[in-house]
Every structure is written in C-alpha cells, then in structure tokens.
Amino acid sequence: MNNRLCRPFLVFIPFFIILGLFQLAPLVWVVINSFINNDGHWSLANYQQVVSSPFYRQAFTHSFLVSIFSAVAGLLIATIGCASLRHMQGKIRNIMIAFTNMTSNFAGVPLAFAFIIVLGFNGAITLILRKWGWINSFDLYGTQGLSVVYTYFQIPLAMLLLYPAFDALKVDWEEAASLLGASHRYYWQHIALPVLSPALLGTFIILLANGLGTYATAYTLTSGNYNLVTVRIANLVAGDLFLQPNLAAAISVILMSLLIFITCVNQWLVKRSYHVY
Amino acid sequence: MNSVAISHLTKRFTEKTVFSDINLTIQDGEFFTLLGPSGCGKSTLLRCLAGLTQVDNGTIQLGERDITHLAPQKRDIGMVFQSYALFPNLTVRENVAFGLRIQKLDTKQIKQRVDDILALVELGEFAERYPHSLSGGQRQRVALARSLVVRPKMLLLDEPLSALDARIRKHLRQQICAIQRELKLTTVFVTHDQEEALTMSDRIALMNEGKIIQCDPPEKLYIEPSSDFTARFMGQYNVLDADQAQQLFKESYQGSLAIRPESIYVFEDNRQYDERFSEKIAATVKSHQLLGSIIRYQLIANNVELTVDLLNRHAERLFDVGSELSILIDKSAMRHL
Amino acid sequence: MSTKRAMAYHYSVTCFIYFLLLIPLLATLVYSLCDQWGATILPSGFTFKWYIQLWTDPRFLTALYHSMTLAVGTLILSAVLIVPCVFVVFYYYPKLDTGLNILTLLPFAIPPVVSSVGLLQLYSDYPLLLTGTPWILVGCYVGIALPFIYRAVNNNLRALNVHDLMDAARLLGASSTQAFFKLILPNIRKGLMASLFLSFSFLIGEFVFANLLAGANFETLQVYLYNMQQNSSHFTSALVISYFSITLILTLLATRFNR
Numbered sequence: 001m002n003n004r005l006c007r008p009f010l011v012f013i014p015f016f017i018i019l020g021l022f023q024l025a026p027l028v029w030v031v032i033n034s035f036i037n038n039d040g041h042w043s044l045a046n047y048q049q050v051v052s053s054p055f056y057r058q059a060f061t062h063s064f065l066v067s068i069f070s071a072v073a074g075l076l077i078a079t080i081g082c083a084s085l086r087h088m089q090g091k092i093r094n095i096m097i098a099f100t101n102m103t104s105n106f107a108g109v110p111l112a113f114a115f116i117i118v119l120g121f122n123g124a125i126t127l128i129l130r131k132w133g134w135i136n137s138f139d140l141y142g143t144q145g146l147s148v149v150y151t152y153f154q155i156p157l158a159m160l161l162l163y164p165a166f167d168a169l170k171v172d173w174e175e176a177a178s179l180l181g182a183s184h185r186y187y188w189q190h191i192a193l194p195v196l197s198p199a200l201l202g203t204f205i206i207l208l209a210n211g212l213g214t215y216a217t218a219y220t221l222t223s224g225n226y227n228l229v230t231v232r233i234a235n236l237v238a239g240d241l242f243l244q245p246n247l248a249a250a251i252s253v254i255l256m257s258l259l260i261f262i263t264c265v266n267q268w269l270v271k272r273s274y275h276v277y
Numbered sequence: 278m279n280s281v282a283i284s285h286l287t288k289r290f291t292e293k294t295v296f297s298d299i300n301l302t303i304q305d306g307e308f309f310t311l312l313g314p315s316g317c318g319k320s321t322l323l324r325c326l327a328g329l330t331q332v333d334n335g336t337i338q339l340g341e342r343d344i345t346h347l348a349p350q351k352r353d354i355g356m357v358f359q360s361y362a363l364f365p366n367l368t369v370r371e372n373v374a375f376g377l378r379i380q381k382l383d384t385k386q387i388k389q390r391v392d393d394i395l396a397l398v399e400l401g402e403f404a405e406r407y408p409h410s411l412s413g414g415q416r417q418r419v420a421l422a423r424s425l426v427v428r429p430k431m432l433l434l435d436e437p438l439s440a441l442d443a444r445i446r447k448h449l450r451q452q453i454c455a456i457q458r459e460l461k462l463t464t465v466f467v468t469h470d471q472e473e474a475l476t477m478s479d480r481i482a483l484m485n486e487g488k489i490i491q492c493d494p495p496e497k498l499y500i501e502p503s504s505d506f507t508a509r510f511m512g513q514y515n516v517l518d519a520d521q522a523q524q525l526f527k528e529s530y531q532g533s534l535a536i537r538p539e540s541i542y543v544f545e546d547n548r549q550y551d552e553r554f555s556e557k558i559a560a561t562v563k564s565h566q567l568l569g570s571i572i573r574y575q576l577i578a579n580n581v582e583l584t585v586d587l588l589n590r591h592a593e594r595l596f597d598v599g600s601e602l603s604i605l606i607d608k609s610a611m612r613h614l
Numbered sequence: 615m616s617t618k619r620a621m622a623y624h625y626s627v628t629c630f631i632y633f634l635l636l637i638p639l640l641a642t643l644v645y646s647l648c649d650q651w652g653a654t655i656l657p658s659g660f661t662f663k664w665y666i667q668l669w670t671d672p673r674f675l676t677a678l679y680h681s682m683t684l685a686v687g688t689l690i691l692s693a694v695l696i697v698p699c700v701f702v703v704f705y706y707y708p709k710l711d712t713g714l715n716i717l718t719l720l721p722f723a724i725p726p727v728v729s730s731v732g733l734l735q736l737y738s739d740y741p742l743l744l745t746g747t748p749w750i751l752v753g754c755y756v757g758i759a760l761p762f763i764y765r766a767v768n769n770n771l772r773a774l775n776v777h778d779l780m781d782a783a784r785l786l787g788a789s790s791t792q793a794f795f796k797l798i799l800p801n802i803r804k805g806l807m808a809s810l811f812l813s814f815s816f817l818i819g820e821f822v823f824a825n826l827l828a829g830a831n832f833e834t835l836q837v838y839l840y841n842m843q844q845n846s847s848h849f850t851s852a853l854v855i856s857y858f859s860i861t862l863i864l865t866l867l868a869t870r871f872n873r
Binding site: 009010011012014015017018019020021023024025026028029030032054071077081083084085087089096098099100101102103105107110111113115117118123124125139152154155156160188201206209211212213215216220230233236237238248249252255256259 | 620621624625626627632634637638639641642645674676691695696698699702705707714717720721722723724725726727728729730731732733734735736739750753754756760764790816819821822824825826835836839840843847850851857858861862865866
Binding site for chain 2: 181194195
C-alpha cells in the first residue's frame with residue numbers, strides 16, 4: 001500500500017486501543033472465563049450451576065417477565081401516542097418531541113426516587129388511589145411496581161424510536177383507502193400496521209434489551225432485594241459476600257445468548273412481515 | 278347519469294378563504310380539467326369532491342345524489358394521487374384488488390376483474406411485483422387501475438403526471454385519455470400544466486386565487502382569452518397595456534391587447550400581405566431559443582418587447598442576436614381584453 | 615364533523631400520555647419545594663431550604679465537580695478519537711463503514727453490568743490498576759458516547775459532498791490534513807456539538823459503571839444520589855430536580871445546536 005493511503009490508517013490506532021481495552025477485552029474475558037471452573041480448569045460447571053439453581057432461574061424469569069411486560073406495554077402506549085402525535089400542529093408536536101427526548105433521559109436512580117415519592121407506600125398517587133378504594137396497597141418494590149417503573153422509562157424511548165416510522169406513513173394512503181371504501185379500522189389492519197411492523201418489531205427488541213440490561217432502577221428501588229439477572233451479576237462481582245466472577249460471566253453469556261437468539265427470530269419476522277396480507 | 282353539479286361551494290381554512298361561491302356543472306362522461314397556478318384552490322376543490330376535505334358551504338351533486346356531506350367511502354368516486362399512494366406492503370394485484378375485497382366479492386370474480394383491468398393498463402406481467410420495484414409511470418398506471426376496478430361513478434386525477442419525466446408523461450397522457458373515452462367516465466383532472474390541459478380536456482376551468490376565471494373548451498380558451506390572466510397563462514401571449522399598444526402601432530388604443538406569438542410574422546419581400554395585417558414595424562432580435570419545431574424570438578419593436586414564434590422550417594432563416602428585421606402582426610388574431 | 619371528533623381524540627390521547635410522563639417529575643418538584651408531605655394527599659409549607667441545604671453540601675459540590683469534569687474530559691477525548699476515524703472511514707475506506715457501524719452498536723448490545731464483570735477482573739491489579747480511579751470510567755464512557763458521535767458526524771458528512779470539497783481544497787493547494795481541519799471540521803461542527811451535548815446528558819446519568827468500577831473513591835452525581843437515599847426524601851427530591859434541570863438545559867442547548 002502506498003504512503004498516501006497508509007497514513008490515514010494511523011488515526012485508527014488510539015481509537016481501537018481504547019475500544020479494545022474497554023469494550024472488547026472485558027467481553028472476551030467474560031466469554032472465556034464463563035467456561036473456567038473454580039479450580040481453573042475448562043468446564044461447564046458454571047453453566048450447570050446456573051441452570052440447576054432455582055434461584056438463578058427465578059432471576060431469569062423475573063427479568064424476562066418485567067422486561068417483556070414493560071416492552072409490550074411501552075410499545076402499545078407509544079404506538080397509540082405516536083398515531084395521535086402525528087396529528088398535532090407542527091409547533092406543539094416539536095415541543096412534545098423535545099419533551100420525549102428529555103424524559104427518555106429520566107431513568108435509573110432519579111427515576112426510582114421519583115417513583116418512591118409518587119407510588120411508594122405513602123406516595124401521593126398511592127394515597128389517592130387508596131382513598132378512592134381502587135387499591136389496598138401497591139407494591140412498588142415487587143414485580144408489579146418494577147413493571148410500572150420499567151414501562152415508564154420504555155414509553156419515551158419507544159416513542160423516539162417509533163415516531164420517524166409513523167412520520168413515513170403517508171396521509172395519501174389512508175385517503176386512497178377510504179375512497180376505495182376502507183374504514184379507518186380496515187386501513188389500520190391491512191395497511192398501516194403491516195407497513196409499521198418492521199419498526200414495531202425492531203423497537204420491541206431494543207426495549208426488551210433495554211429492560212433486560214437495566215440495573216440502576218431496580219437496584220435503587222429494591223436495594224438489590226428483588227431477584228433480577230443484572231442484580232445477580234452485580235452481586236457476584238461487587239457484593240459483600242463471596243465473589244464469583246466466573247459464575248457472573250456464565251450468567252452474562254446466557255443473557256447475551258438469549259438476546260442474540262431473540263434478535264435473530266426478530267430479524268426473521270421482519271423479513272417475512274412485508275409479505276403478510 | 279353521472280353528471281356533477283357544484284353550487285355555491287365555499288371552503289375556508291382558519292385564516293384564509295380557499296374559494297367561495299364556486300358554481301360548475303360537469304357533464305356525464307366529460308373530461309373536465311381544473312387548471313391554474315399552484316395555490317389557486319384547484320386541488321382543494323378536487324379534495325372536496327372526493328370528500329377528503331369538508332366544505333363550509335354549498336352543495337355537490339353527483340347524478341341524483343347530494344354527496345356534499347357523504348363520507349369518502351360512500352361516494353363511489355375513484356381518485357389518483359400525484360404521489361401514486363400505492364400501498365407498499367401489497368403487490369400490484371393486491372393493491373388493485375383492495376377495493377374489491379372490501380366489497381366482499383368472491384375470489385374468482387376479483388381475479389377476473391383485476392386481470393382485465395391490469396390488461397387494460399398493460400401491466401398484466403407485473404401483477405405479482407411490489408410497488409417499489411416499478412417505475413413511476415408503471416406505478417401511476419397501477420394507481421389508475423386500482424381506482425378504475427371498483428367502477429366508480431366519477432374519476433378524480435390530482436396532478437397524476439407531475440412526478441413523471443417528460444417522455445413517460447406524454448405516453449401516459451394518451452393512455453389516460455383513451456381509457457377515459459372507452460369507459461365514458463366522468464373525469465375531473467387537476468393540473469398546473471396548460472399544455473396537458475389543452476391536449477386532454479373536453480372543457481377547462483381556469484382558476485386563480487380561488488376563482489374560476491374562465492370555463493371553456495380548450496380551443497376557445499386558447500384563441501379567445503377573456504382576460505389578462507387567461508392570455509398570460511394559456512400561452513406565451515404578448516399582453517400589452519394601452520400605452521404599450523399605442524407605442525407599438527403608433528395609434529391610440531383603449532384597454533389591453535393580447536397577441537399570440539404565432540400571429541406575428543417576419544416580413545418577406547416576395548409575399549403579398551392583405552388588410553388583415555398591420556403596417557411593417559422595424560424590430561431588433563434580443564435573444565432566441567430553439568424549441569424543436571419552433572424557434573422563439575424575443576424582439577424589441579418600438580421599445581416594446583415581443584415574443585414571436587416562427588416555424589423552424591428553413592435552417593438558414595435563423596436570425597442572429599442584434600439583427601434588424603421587419604414584422605407584421607395579424608390583427609384579426611389580436612384580442613382586445 | 616368527524617374530523618373534529620378525531621382531533622379531539624388525538625388531543626386527549628396525547629395530553630393523557632404526556633400527563634402520565636409528567637406526574638413523577640411534577641410530584642418530585644412539589645416534594646422538593648415543601649416542608650412536609652407526610653401521609654396526606656396535599657403537601658404543606660413552601661420552602662427552599664432543601665435546595666439551600668443541597669447546594670451548600672460540599673459532598674454534593676464535589677460529586678457535581680467529578681461528574682462535570684469526567685463528562686467534559688471524556689467528550690473531548692471522544693471527539694479527538696472518533697471524529698478523525700469517522701472521517702477517514704467515510705473518505706478513504708467507505709467499505710469499512712458497515713464494520714464501524716456494528717462496532718458502535720456494541721455498547722448498546724452489551725449491558726454495562728456484563729462489561730463490568732470483565733472490567734473488574736482485568737483492571738483491579740497491576741500493571742493496570744484502574745478500578746477506583748476516574749480513568750476506567752473515561753475508557754468506558756468513550757464507548758457510550760461513540761454511537762451518538764458516530765451517527766451525527768456520519769450524517770453530517772453525508773450531507774456535505776465531502777469528495778468535491780476535498781478535491782477543491784487540494785486544487786487550491788491545501789494538504790488533506792489542512793483541508794480536514796480548515797474545511798471539514800467547521801462544516802460538521804454544529805452536528806458534532808449537538809451530539810456532544812446529547813452524550814453529555816447520558817454520561818451525567820450513568821450509574822452502573824460509576825458505582826461498580828469507581829464507587830466511593832470517585833463519587834459522581836449519580837452515586838451521590840444513590841448514597842443519599844437514607845436522607846429525607848425532600849432533600850433527595852431537590853437533588854433529583856437539580857439533576858434534572860441540568861440535563862434539561864443541556865437537551866435544550868442540544869436542540870438549539872441542531873437547528
């Protein structure tokens with residue numbers, strides 16, 4: 001390669017050093033060490049321990065339960081929201097989108113605090129709901145509560161990801177459909193939703209991954225007492241009791257494999273989706 | 278019969294009136310064109326006919342029925358959009374079958390009618406393709422087929438050719454006209470292109486700023502413009518005000534004057550000119566453009582700028598910029614506005 | 615008629631969703647501004663004392679300082695590292711674009727908790743004793759900023775007609791490096807700044823790495839926030855609102871730059 005084409009390559013070196021040290025190296029470490037047992041030998045012991053332990057299985061069940069619920073609920077609300085947001089006047093719409101942008105940043109520790117104030121045992125909304133007799137008590141610190149909090153931070157993210165797809169729905173399509181005799185409902189069922197389906201599926205995967213990877217919100221809200229995959233991983237590498245980084249690595253690899261599997265299924269669905277009538 | 282009667286039709290948006298008190302009758306089977314510059318209200322008027330935009334006042338009657346407040350689904354009106362508006366998730370066949378499926382026809386019948394209409398627009402072999410793999414002209418023919426297959430009482434065309442390139446536009450123009458005549462379908466066509474309007478229509482309503490300026494068959498609209506606006510919009514008419522006319526002909530005129538560019542002639546020694554023609558006027562060539570069969574000259578005669586079209590018959594007769602010549606004007610073709 | 619009914623529906627849906635999104639924020643705001651809000655539905659006693667208490671707490675100011683310097687430092691480093699790479703890929707090796715694109719998604723695909731497992735084991739010992747120092751956070755945060763900066767710079771370059779610009783500059787006698795600094799950089803400045811502000815608000819809000827890798831040795835705003843949970847919730851509310859105001863200002867600045 002001549003000099004003129006070789007020199008630009010130099011700018012990659014520091015970039016790849018940083019990325020290698022802090023992104024790739026830890027990933028490689030996790031994958032390798034997940035296959036090394038306590039005595040330092042190659043083995044599947046870590047995986048066996050995860051699979052056979054009801055405790056870790058519960059962590060996965062909880063994580064998926066909360067993530068799937070919040071992803072579906074968030075996607076549903078965001079879909080309805082985007083469909084309406086499209087009809088707002090330009091100025092109002094821009095303000096709304098800016099606000100969505102902002103709230104999508106409202107996650108983790110501060111969000112958990114805010115929810116304790118609103119929906120905690122003595123939270124303002126809890127009191128209102130209790131007074132109206134809608135609920136006896138709301139358990140913010142269990143599956144129910146986490147699902148609500150997760151949904152809250154999924155909504156703005158889903159709206160940000162979905163809105164461009166909704167913007168690509170042309171008004172002409174609905175008008176053409178209506179002139180051909182289609183009701184609003186028929187149009188949504190046969191045109192709008194199929195056209196949106198790749199975006200909806202893609203967004204669902206990102207929300208699911210986002211939910212599964214969330215640690216700060218749950219950790220703050222439940223002080224690590226609610227059994228989630230991320231909480232388990234963190235406890236095994238930075239907890240107070242005995243540390244088992246290799247076991248944490250195995251759990252991490254299972255989590256990522258499940259994510260990759262879901263993403264592949266999703267890609268397959270996306271490829272098929274346009275051909276469904 | 279599917280004639281259309283529009284009376285006192287008015288549409289306002291929050292701040293401005295788009296059009297008010299529009300009255301029109303469109304005959305059964307007529308190819309009727311709404312022509313005008315962008316923003317003149319022609320598209321809104323078309324959307325009101327389709328029911329996609331609500332009117333504020335007045336009535337629309339299609340045949341025996343008052344459709345003013347009817348939902349678009351119930352109007353039996355087909356429409357073709359400038360953007361084609363094909364459903365991207367459906368194949369050509371499914372797109373065309375869309376309206377028939379809603380009518381719950383049986384599968385065999387749907388297949389028959391879709392095949393027939395696709396043959397009519399010469400797209401039979403593209404039936405299983407998706408819209409994104411078709412060219413603009415093909416897409417617009419699918420859109421046309423989709424709106425025709427449900428056998429509407431009236432067809433609306435909203436600038437269907439504007440997004441296409443010139444060659445395809447001319448071909449599709451002829452195809453639309455042929456189909457319209459074959460089906461004897463009442464058609465309202467919206468365009469800003471006067472050439473399109475002139476070649477396709479039975480009758481043209483020229484609109485400007487929410488008003489119908491003139492409503493006539495194409496020949497009449499072109500030869501006998503009733504106003505300044507029509508004269509300027511319909512061709513390269515030279516519109517002269519009273520002062521300019523006086524300057525040009527050295528005699529006094531009242532009101533403005535419209536002279537078509539093809540009714541101005543360059544003086545030739547060996548030709549006889551009868552009393553239809555004006556006196557010889559000296560002129561200088563300012564610029565010229567070759568428009569294929571026609572050469573268009575900008576001339577200055579008595580300090581008045583004139584556009585003159587000459588047939589591109591003799592290559593050697595091309596006048597250079599700055600050349601001096603004499604012109605004659607066919608006074609019988611002049612319009613006093 | 616029916617369109618009016620439809621608009622009413624759209625307005626109410628939008629208002630309802632945004633009201634839902636606003637509730638936790640509003641409640642926190644009210645909470646931070648009142649003296650007491652015990653087991654009653656309505657608060658009582660308007661006060662600024664929680665804010666005064668917060669903004670005079672040296673530990674808070676240190677955490678704020680830590681977060682700010684960490685974020686600004688990381689972003690400067692990220693810009694210096696990433697922008698030339700994106701440009702070089704765009705201009706010299708467009709075929710590498712897909713690879714770089716996948717690389718930028720890595721920080722999204724791997725949860726921070728998972729990365730931390732490896733990072734804690736790799737960098738807790740000599741020769742690379744980085745845990746407990748801000749340096750390990752800088753390294754991780756470059757990865758967080760990467761997708762934002764990459765997207766913004768790449769989009770800007772696409773809109774710029776880079777090849778013609780570089781050719782013109784070279785015909786006028788500039789070297790490629792000169793052309794990059796004098797021509798390309800000023801032209802992508804706006805988009806770059808917007809992406810930096812966006813990354814800034816993400817970095818300020820980062821908790822997992824900060825807590826697991828640096829912890830008490832280098833307390834950032836988020837970790838401080840977490841450690842304050844035993845405090846009065848009025849105080850933590852004031853903290854949340856202060857934190858949120860900072861991100862709000864940054865988001866506004868980012869949208870300003872985007873125009």
